[in-house]
Amino acid sequence: MQQVIRPDPAPSRWSYRLQRLMLTPGLRRLLRIGVPVTVMAAVAFAYFSDETRREAIALQLADLRDQIETRPEFMVDLLAVEGASEGVETDIREIFPYDLPASSFDLDLEHVREMIEGLPGVAKVDLRIRQGGVLMAEIVERQPVVLWRTREGLGGLDIEGIAVSELATRADRPDLPLIAGEGADKRVAEALEILRAAAPLEARVRGLVRMGERRWDLVLDRDQRILLPETNPVQALERVLVLNDVHDMLARDLVAVDLRLSGRPTIRMTPRAVEDWWRVTKMTIGTQ
Numbered sequence: 391m392q393q394v395i396r397p398d399p400a401p402s403r404w405s406y407r408l409q410r411l412m413l414t415p416g417l418r419r420l421l422r423i424g425v426p427v428t429v430m431a432a433v434a435f436a437y438f439s440d441e442t443r444r445e446a447i448a449l450q451l452a453d454l455r456d457q458i459e460t461r462p463e464f465m466v467d468l469l470a471v472e473g474a475s476e477g478v479e480t481d482i483r484e485i486f487p488y489d490l491p492a493s494s495f496d497l498d499l500e501h502v503r504e505m506i507e508g509l510p511g512v513a514k515v516d517l518r519i520r521q522g523g524v525l526m527a528e529i530v531e532r533q534p535v536v537l538w539r540t541r542e543g544l545g546g547l548d549i550e551g552i553a554v555s556e557l558a559t560r561a562d563r564p565d566l567p568l569i570a571g572e573g574a575d576k577r578v579a580e581a582l583e584i585l586r587a588a589a590p591l592e593a594r595v596r597g598l599v600r601m602g603e604r605r606w607d608l609v610l611d612r613d614q615r616i617l618l619p620e621t622n623p624v625q626a627l628e629r630v631l632v633l634n635d636v637h638d639m640l641a642r643d644l645v646a647v648d649l650r651l652s653g654r655p656t657i658r659m660t661p662r663a664v665e666d667w668w669r670v671t672k673m674t675i676g677t678q
Contacts, residue, residue, distance in 0.1 A: 465491050466519060468523060469483065469524075470525065470527065471483070471529060472527070472528050473529040474527075474529035474531060475511070477511070477555075478511045479529075481511070482509065482512075485509070486502070486505075487502065490525075491523065497525070506529075510553055511531050511532055512529055512530070513531060513532045514529075514530040515529055516528040531554075532550075532552060532554045534546025534547060534563070535547065535578065536568070536581060537563060537566045537567070537569070538553075538569055538574055539570040543557075544556070544559070546563065546566065549578055551576055551578045567585050567595075567597060568596065568597035568598070569581050569598045569600065570599045571598075571599045571600030573600050573603035574598070574599075580606075581606065583624055584598060584606060584618070584624055584627060588631075591631070591634075594610045594611045594612075594614075595609070596610060596611060605618055605623065610640065614640065614644055614646065615646045616646070616647045616649065617648045617649055619651075619652055620650075626652065630647055644659055645658040
């Protein structure tokens with residue numbers, strides 16, 4: 391009987407190694423992901439290596455973007471300003487850097503905000519685009535708290551000393567206190583504090599003058615002045631007010647009350663008061 395030789399079912403050595411290699415996770419991931427990605431990248435590189443194709447695709451993308459950006463729902467047709475006076479609104483429209491209608495994608499709102507807040511009369515601005523293509527600018531204006539008289543004229547300052555408006559005459563804003571002098575705009579808050587302390591003399595106060603950019607003079611009617619020190623001017627003024635309540639000092643013929651030296655306050659009298667004082671003194675000496 392002839393013997394049948396059956397083939398060995400065991401894999402060969404190289405086949406066994408190949409099967410073991412195919413079971414490696416890294417190789418399987420490379421074949422499943424790496425090879426397709428490499429082939430696609432090679433095809434894309436070959437396709438886009440042609441400059442004509444690249445330019446055509448760039449033009450198509452630009453045209454598509456333009457079609458989207460210029461759709462009616464993305465267009466801004468109107469600038470609306472709220473909370474601003476007529477003059478400030480005019481200034482805002484003059485500096486607005488875009489011609490409307492324009493796409494909302496082309497508007498740099500942060501740049502517009504910085505430009506508007508750079509105007510002297512604007513403290514804060516809120517910009518937003520509303521439905522219907524309206525760019526809304528809600529303005530918070532700076533409010534003048536004092537009038538500052540300089541050689542150039544008369545202007546209103548806010549609490550930070552920033553010039554807000556120009557005035558022709560003092561009568562345009564009689565409700566605001568008056569300050570003057572070089573550097574007065576840098577100490578507006580201090581000036582208001584002094585004026586609040588001088589409330590008992592409000593009917594007589596004409597204003598504050600900054601002297602040598604160091605201290606204040608409180609100017610009253612009848613050409614009287616209270617010369618305040620560099621430091622603690624409010625406390626010094628309160629001392630004068632106490633003396634005035636007790637002795638009615640400011641109702642007398644005084645030119646100035648000098649408080650620049652806290653340890654030695656002095657009073658300057660009018661020439662007529664000095665003459666009367668000398669006459670009374672001589673009469674008193676003669677009687678003795």
